[in-house]
Amino acid sequence: MSSGHSYGKLFEGQAHLYKLLYSFLPSMCLKWATDLGIPTIIHKHGKPITLAYLLSALNLPSSKTWVVPRFMRFLVHNGLFAIVRVQDDDGEEEEEEEEEEKEAYALTPASELLVEGTNNHSMSPNIKSNLHELMIGATLRMGDWVRREDRSVVETSLGVSFWDLAHSNPEIMSAFNEAMACDSQMVNLALKDCKSVFEGIESAVDVGGGNGATAKIIYEAFPELKFIVFDLPSVVADLQGIGNLSYVGGDMFQSIPQADAVLLKVQHLSEKLCQTKPENNTNLS
Numbered sequence: 001m002s003s004g005h006s007y008g009k010l011f012e013g014q015a016h017l018y019k020l021l022y023s024f025l026p027s028m029c030l031k032w033a034t035d036l037g038i039p040t041i042i043h044k045h046g047k048p049i050t051l052a053y054l055l056s057a058l059n060l061p062s063s064k065t066w067v068v069p070r071f072m073r074f075l076v077h078n079g080l081f082a083i084v085r086v087q088d089d090d091g092e093e094e095e096e097e098e099e100e101e102k103e104a105y106a107l108t109p110a111s112e113l114l115v116e117g118t119n120n121h122s123m124s125p126n127i128k129s130n131l132h133e134l135m136i137g138a139t140l141r142m143g144d145w146v147r148r149e150d151r152s153v154v155e156t157s158l159g160v161s162f163w164d165l166a167h168s169n170p171e172i173m174s175a176f177n178e179a180m181a182c183d184s185q186m187v188n189l190a191l192k193d194c195k196s197v198f199e200g201i202e203s204a205v206d207v208g209g210g211n212g213a214t215a216k217i218i219y220e221a222f223p224e225l226k227f228i229v230f231d232l233p234s235v236v237a238d239l240q241g242i243g244n245l246s247y248v249g250g251d252m253f254q255s256i257p258q259a260d261a262v263l264l265k266v267q268h269l270s271e272k273l274c275q276t277k278p279e280n281n282t283n284l285s
């Protein structure tokens with residue numbers, strides 16, 4: 001070969017390529033488990049769930065049940081679930097037979113964060129929004145995006161920016177806001193241990209604060225704090241402040257309101273960066 005790599009190295013390179021090629025599979029299986037509500041099923045079961053119970057809760061066509069143990073094992077390998085041994089209680093009628101140990105699927109800390117309906121820090125809206133087919137479809141167009149003048153891959157893929165898409169499509173906007181809000185609920189957990197961070201501060205601004213989910217959590221803990229949620233005018237237009245919590249519209253790349261502390265939790269920074277030339281990004285450092 002002209003590059004000079006030995007055949008042995010090229011075989012290793014092929015294995016590495018396959019690894020990169022299929023590295024989207026953990027994400028897709030994460031979406032599969034979230035869409036089917038498997039973390040919630042396990043949680044409601046109240047203990048690790050055997051395959052038989054899981055299949056009965058999922059109620060899939062019989063032609064598809066073979067998928068479940070394979071995907072579950074893959075997700076166990078990736079840390080989303082754990083396998084434990086339990087006494088056989090799979091509900092099948094086995095009269096007077098000795099109880100047998102079976103494998104069962106248990107929640108890990110990661111999948112516990114995907115349980116829906118029982119706590120206020122479920123991350124499943126985040127999974128659904130970030131792995132939405134429109135977003136995944138857009139990332140497939142990165143090659144086209146760099147060849148064109150489009151500001152973002154979403155624009156290359158869909159013809160409009162993500163924000164224009166979201167503002168004209170209530171379903172996308174609400175999925176996005178839910179994703180951001182559930183991520184913000186994690187602040188609740190952090191605040192329990194880190195209250196000192198806000199002590200001694202009289203005012204704060206949450207830049208790109210969305211619908212104020214993070215702000216409300218902090219405001220509840222520190223009602224004396226003058227808290228501004230700063231976001232695009234179209235985002236905050238219909239939002240009502242309360243007490244010391246207020247909403248201000250504007251463009252963070254032009255200016256932001258004065259405050260003692262600035263919060264910047266903008267998960268889609270890459271999207272934003274794709275829309276902003278590097279010399280304008282110094283504000284973000």
Ligand SMILES: C[S@@+](CC[C@H](N)C(=O)[O-])C[C@H]1O[C@@H](n2cnc3c(N)ncnc32)[C@H](O)[C@@H]1O
Nearest residue numbers: 180181208209210231232251252265266267268
């Ligand atoms: C990923 S969301 C984060 C929302 C919130 N910080 C949270 O964590 O839940 C990014 C936010 O930045 C806002 N945003 C985008 N461009 C902005 C700009 N130029 N000025 C102010 N806010 C902007 C968006 O409207 C959106 O609400």
